[in-house]
Amino acid sequence: MAKLLIIDDERGIRNTLREILSDEGHDVDVAENGKQGLQMASEKAYDLIYSDIKMPEMDGMEVLSKLKANSEGTNGECESAEAPIVMISGHGDVETAVQALKLGAYDFLLKPLDLNRILITTKNALETKDLKQETKQLRKKISAKGPQMVGASAAITRVRDIIDKVAPTEARVLITGPNGTGKEVVAHLIHQQSARANGPMVEVNCAAIPSELIESELFGHMKGSFTGAVKDRAGKFEQADGGTLFLDEIGDMSLAAQTKVLRALQESEITRVGSDKAIKVNVRVLAATNKDLQKEIAEGNFREDLFHRLNVIPIQVPALNDRLEDIPLLVDYFSGQICAEQGIAPKTFDASAIKALQAKDWTGNIRQLRNVVERLIILAGNTIKAADVEAYA
Numbered sequence: 342m343a344k345l346l347i348i349d350d351e352r353g354i355r356n357t358l359r360e361i362l363s364d365e366g367h368d369v370d371v372a373e374n375g376k377q378g379l380q381m382a383s384e385k386a387y388d389l390i391y392s393d394i395k396m397p398e399m400d401g402m403e404v405l406s407k408l409k410a411n412s413e414g415t416n417g418e419c420e421s422a423e424a425p426i427v428m429i430s431g432h433g434d435v436e437t438a439v440q441a442l443k444l445g446a447y448d449f450l451l452k453p454l455d456l457n458r459i460l461i462t463t464k465n466a467l468e469t470k471d472l473k474q475e476t477k478q479l480r481k482k483i484s485a486k487g488p489q490m491v492g493a494s495a496a497i498t499r500v501r502d503i504i505d506k507v508a509p510t511e512a513r514v515l516i517t518g519p520n521g522t523g524k525e526v527v528a529h530l531i532h533q534q535s536a537r538a539n540g541p542m543v544e545v546n547c548a549a550i551p552s553e554l555i556e557s558e559l560f561g562h563m564k565g566s567f568t569g570a571v572k573d574r575a576g577k578f579e580q581a582d583g584g585t586l587f588l589d590e591i592g593d594m595s596l597a598a599q600t601k602v603l604r605a606l607q608e609s610e611i612t613r614v615g616s617d618k619a620i621k622v623n624v625r626v627l628a629a630t631n632k633d634l635q636k637e638i639a640e641g642n643f644r645e646d647l648f649h650r651l652n653v654i655p656i657q658v659p660a661l662n663d664r665l666e667d668i669p670l671l672v673d674y675f676s677g678q679i680c681a682e683q684g685i686a687p688k689t690f691d692a693s694a695i696k697a698l699q700a701k702d703w704t705g706n707i708r709q710l711r712n713v714v715e716r717l718i719i720l721a722g723n724t725i726k727a728a729d730v731e732a733y734a
Contacts, residue, residue, distance in 0.1 A: 347372070528587045543586050588629070590629065666699075
């Protein structure tokens, strides 16, 4: 039984639609204006929404716009963010219909409503929603397999052993190593093997966020706390509650933000920008950096007390140049992955190609190797040889 919402200021239309759709076995609620309908959609998860366009207080186009903004992640508080929305109008205005469809409406129906059209539209819309849900679940299952740590070298085996020991604990971990070595893979593996695996894994790239926005990103903000803060917003610490927060490139975080992160770790609570109310959070923090934090501390760029809070368990991820014996396994793994993604028949790397790859200087580490393997698969023949490596690597 699907949950449906009818938003229309005409009582006759509301009652007729409710009767028709209830007879089909659906659970139908009604709202007499856009404002009431939006509130109901925010509080209850509906599978399909019918909305009139011309209504008092808030018209249907505004309802549509706000609901679609929720579905795109602009506001995560709406229970019906994923519901298809069918717009109803008493005016055959092509421009309005086009605008509604551009805003994301599933369909556009004209009054007087046709019974068969309503039934067909309802059936198709619900099937579309089910298909989207199935696709989402499939993607989750695929992503649940997660990243792989490929290799059998002594260096990578040591990392794997530390992960196995530390993952089931609540200890904080500081992951270090050059760019492209797979520090984020280590973080994901720790989360997946922890007691928090069913909770969220929230990632923050501290280097990618401007210093003036990092506090808002981490701790959230209140409406009006700064220009552009049009509503209250939860930060990454709150989003990660019950799970894991991965602070990537933490060496690039501003000193002001470091102070607040230190407090959050000490007190297990945060305060949103523009608020004086403390919010308790239950978060395991993993951090990563390609910088020498001891050097950053000496230069006054990183707080020593925060370093010691984060560096409970250090994990140094080796550079690819320090684990060249893993290249055959990595090439095999990436080759299978890339051929599947590109729809290309599996290709073979002969011994001369592997030897040529092992002879190279991998300053870009695992990320660089994957790019080279992809290039070779696309540009070379079915059997990739040393000459191909020299030509394209």
